[in-house]
Amino acid sequence: MMIRVDGLRKTYRMGNVEVRALDGVTLDVAGGEFVGITGPSGSGKSTLLHLIGLLDEPTAGSISVQGVDVLRLTDDERTHFRLTRIGYIFQDYALVPDLTALENVFLPTLARGMAEYDGLERAAALLRRVGLEERTDHLPAELSGGEQQRIAIARALVNEPALLLADEPCANLDTHASEMVLDLFARINREFGQTVLMVSHEESHQRYFTRTVRLQDGVVVDDSGRASGDGDDDQARGRGDASIYPVPFHHDHGDP
């Protein structure tokens, strides 16, 4: 199982008021699924994604990703886990403003320890895949929202993550740019078997998902199209005929 979430709770305290963002979410995601997490504002969608993406810590419950109990990891191990196994795409792109498109995508490979030449080649290839080969030397401020989000997707993919998490990636994009981004996610999922977990509150996005999980008031109220049985994590990698990655990675043996 790619993701196994059990009894996840997250409580915030706002002054004297206790806010239950998640109230016992249990969820399994198999490798290769493209799961859409939907629900109204305040339903806990982003909170769930933050917790799975190791950007926040739950009040109670457990999370395992690829069989790793991620809540037991140290801060350093969590950072390394995010670098090597999770690709995160934010609503507002979250690119490093001082780095060009190519450098933004290249940076995680450098942090992973890949040779500079290979990392740059891989980053350039991914930018070609997302249709930005002409924009590699541009700074984020010189690019449109759709272009920035495609860079963010390339960056999220560059280290061959087991899991791609996207938090309302089309929220700041117009319809055309949104379709381009969603098509890209669908293609990555379909052709390369990439597991994708995407938060979206747009009904129109649901047609891209292979499964939709609906949250309301911090609990799962609908889980349609759920894959039957345990998905094979390796199913994801093996499904696509071609690799999205032009330069093979020597996977870390020391990953947590």
Next chain:
Amino acid sequence: MLERERVSVYLAWRSLARGSRTSLLLNVAIIGLVFTNMILLPSIISGSVDLFNQQTIDYQTSDILVRPAEGEQYIERVGTLLETIDRVPGVRRASARHAIGATLLARNRSVSVPVTALNPRDEVEVTTIHERMKDGEFFAGGERGEILVGQFVSGSEDAREDLFTSLGGVRVGERIEVAFANGVIRDYVVKGIYETRSYLVDYSALITWEELESVMDGQVDEATEVLVRTDRAHELGVVKRGLLEAGVQEEVKTWREAITSAVEESIETFGIINSISMLVSLVIAVVVIFIVITIKAMNQRRQIAILKAIGIHRGVIIRSYLLQVLAICTLGTLVGLVAVGGIEAWFTAHPLIFPDGELVPRFDPAALVENAAWLFVVSLIAGYIPAWRITRETVLSGMRAA
């Protein structure tokens, strides 16, 4: 682990290259000025100490000073002693001096100063007073009835211009009356006025040894001190040892040893002022770097959170800021070195005019290195604290920062 350092360097370099040029230049300029400030006052103090030391050697003690043995008032049989000293390897020349208390009278004014008798042929070999004649001439040798006075003894016609009581601007060729401590009173013609800018030397008077013998009414074979000039090739300590081994029974001191404790205390006080100045400069550097990095990191809170979110370790981010501090300090220090070089060149050509002489600031390479090292150390600490504090923030709160 090396990949983490690579990422730090990569981020630091990109941040410096793509960040505000104006801000970078301003920071470098501030550090450059701080470095220059750290160096300048100590260099003036060093120059001042050098000046004092040189004046001591040139006008008062020469390289080695021989004084009467403890409990004695005079060096007896000084003629024999001079011959002994002159034979010691490394000695270029020795000159005997005999100081006697006297009151000088002229223009209805009087001053009480020591009058020192000397042999001009020896004296010109051991001191450089003869090169510092403000008016008139130095003794040629054997003069009688003539006297040389220091500039503070001659003084000015307007007493308000004098630092000390003077003879009211007495000039070369004028006659002055000298009442010696032994009761002898003589009239002398002022042969010359010397200006060494050393207060002690310029408030004295000189006569020849022959004149002293006339005043004492007999041959004088005793001195109050003997000044010894050495060859530059010889270590002073070695020559001093040579003097002692040659049988010199008197008190033998190198010029540095002869400097009084009061002077040593002055030099120590200079050292304290120096340390305070350095401390203030370092505090300025700490504050500047702290503010620079705090502002930079605060403005990049979101960027820091992004980097952490994509899996860049906190230590990598902190090190990238420290590398930026190092770069700013390195550039600032280089700017400071250029400024110091310029200042040195300027003051070498145009020395600072102090009442006690022309002062050329001395830039000690060891002090340059030490100050630069301190600047780097405190800057790194000052840069580390805000970077450490801001990178502690959680990813989500950092991401929410505007």
